[in-house]
Amino acid sequence: MACPKLFLSCLLLQLMFLFLVPEAAQGQGLKVGFYRKACPNAEIIVKEVIGQVMSVAPSLSGPLLRLHFHDCFVRGCEGSVLLNSPTYQAEKDAHPNHSLRGFQTIDRVKTALEKACPGIVSCADILALVARDVVVATGGLFYYVETGRKDGNVSTSKEALNDLIPSKANITTLKIDFAKRGLSVKDLVVLSGGHTIGTSHCPSFSNRLYNFTGKGDTDPTLDSNYLARLKLSCKPDDQTTLVEMDPGSVRTFDIKYFNLIAKRRGLFTSDAALLDDSQTKAYLDFQIKTGGSTFFKDFGESMVKMGRIGVLTETAGEVRKVCSKVN
Numbered sequence: 001m002a003c004p005k006l007f008l009s010c011l012l013l014q015l016m017f018l019f020l021v022p023e024a025a026q027g028q029g030l031k032v033g034f035y036r037k038a039c040p041n042a043e044i045i046v047k048e049v050i051g052q053v054m055s056v057a058p059s060l061s062g063p064l065l066r067l068h069f070h071d072c073f074v075r076g077c078e079g080s081v082l083l084n085s086p087t088y089q090a091e092k093d094a095h096p097n098h099s100l101r102g103f104q105t106i107d108r109v110k111t112a113l114e115k116a117c118p119g120i121v122s123c124a125d126i127l128a129l130v131a132r133d134v135v136v137a138t139g140g141l142f143y144y145v146e147t148g149r150k151d152g153n154v155s156t157s158k159e160a161l162n163d164l165i166p167s168k169a170n171i172t173t174l175k176i177d178f179a180k181r182g183l184s185v186k187d188l189v190v191l192s193g194g195h196t197i198g199t200s201h202c203p204s205f206s207n208r209l210y211n212f213t214g215k216g217d218t219d220p221t222l223d224s225n226y227l228a229r230l231k232l233s234c235k236p237d238d239q240t241t242l243v244e245m246d247p248g249s250v251r252t253f254d255i256k257y258f259n260l261i262a263k264r265r266g267l268f269t270s271d272a273a274l275l276d277d278s279q280t281k282a283y284l285d286f287q288i289k290t291g292g293s294t295f296f297k298d299f300g301e302s303m304v305k306m307g308r309i310g311v312l313t314e315t316a317g318e319v320r321k322v323c324s325k326v327n
């Protein structure tokens with residue numbers, strides 16, 4: 001059931017499922033269709049706004065998917081990544097966050113939802129739904145998103161610096177950091193596939209081009225032709241240039257990024273590291289060999305698991321009126 005090829009029939013199937021979805025999937029107080037009674041159109045509204053945004057600003061697909069990941073990995077999926085701090089000490093002010101974008105889109109979705117059902121849909125859920133809709137809009141497979149998260153009231157840049165995984169992370173660190181959050185080695189390789197869309201700033205990988213071990217050297221595991229090309233795009237102190245992580249298919253959700261990793265053209269050390277573990281490597285090899293036979297479905301399953309990290313439900317937390325501010 002690959003959406004890219006059978007787009008229309010897939011869409012129809014998804015629409016059918018919207019009405020027939022089972023109440024089955026449950027996780028930590030979350031459930032599929034949480035807003036069905038209180039805000040029956042919630043998911044349709046999110047999808048509409050994201051459809052509009054994608055039609056005028058498709059380059060926001062990467063940033064919007066990434067926001068949910070950053071939210072979940074710091075303090076859990078409770079919308080803290082969206083909070084502003086007057087003193088620039090919030091998560092979004094932390095260094096690894098310098099590249100976060102898409103906040104205005106989240107505000108737009110929130111405004112539309114507040115108009116339809118004031119005070120009902122949390123910002124944390126908006127991030128989860130938007131991530132799904134972006135995956136679908138870029139050619140990935142639809143999956144059911146569990147909802148029912150509440151929003152937290154704490155966001156600190158210090159936590160973001162501690163909890164966000166650096167792009168230099170090796171496979172050991174990656175596995176530990178995922179396991180800490182209840183995510184498996186399979187989730188690690190599957191979710192890293194999110195790098196099939198979007199762009200990166202040069203500093204996230206320039207150590208591999210210019211100063212890999214502090215001796216002005218390059219990363220020997222990076223394909224040398226690719227390295228030369230990246231050097232053309234990124235001069236040593238370039239802080240602003242954006243590089244496509246999956247060149248040529250940066251707006252398409254596909255398995256090409258796995259192909260690149262296997263060819264030693266993964267952009268980050270953390271991507272290249274997926275070749276250093278037999279399980280992650282076997283997963284890559286299998287997806288490449290079979291044209292991503294299970295990747296699209298696996299991605300939805302791993303996203304649902306990621307969406308359960310540290311959630312606040314029921315009376316814990318609140319539903320923010322404005323996503324950048326506690327009530």
Ligand code: HEM
Binds near residue numbers: 063069101167198270
């Ligand atoms: C495994 C650990 C991960 C590391 C170390 C990592 C690291 C990074 C880095 C360094 C960037 C580029 C930031 C910049 O310089 O602009 C990036 C971008 C991105 N990441 Fe990850 N990431 C990880 C996991 C994930 C996951 C789990 C997802 C989602 C499922 C994700 C989705 C994205 C997307 C979509 C972008 C592109 C953002 C844009 O276009 O602006 N990443 N990631």
Ligand SMILES: *[C@@H]1O[C@H](CO)[C@@H](O)[C@H](O)[C@H]1NC(C)=O
Binds near residue numbers: 169171173
């Ligand atoms: C992986 O990175 C961690 C943290 O930087 C480091 O302590 C560890 O020695 C590294 N492991 C390997 C196998 O390189």
Ligand SMILES: *[C@@H]1O[C@H](CO)[C@@H](O)[C@H](O)[C@H]1NC(C)=O
Binds near residue numbers: 211
């Ligand atoms: C490379 O890294 C080392 C150690 O971090 C640093 O002392 C040196 O100045 C760096 N060289 C360049 C050219 O950035």
Ligand SMILES: *[C@@H]1O[C@H](CO)[C@@H](O)[C@H](O)[C@H]1NC(C)=O
Binds near residue numbers: 152
């Ligand atoms: C933050 O939320 C917690 C529970 O979610 C609550 O106990 C606490 O009083 C709140 N703090 C502020 C400053 O609103």
Ligand SMILES: CC(=O)N[C@H]1CO[C@H](CO)[C@@H](O)[C@@H]1O
Binds near residue numbers: 093
């Ligand atoms: C957009 C944003 O918040 N950028 C910040 C990222 O982090 C650096 C370093 O902490 C800040 O100087 C930026 O303002």
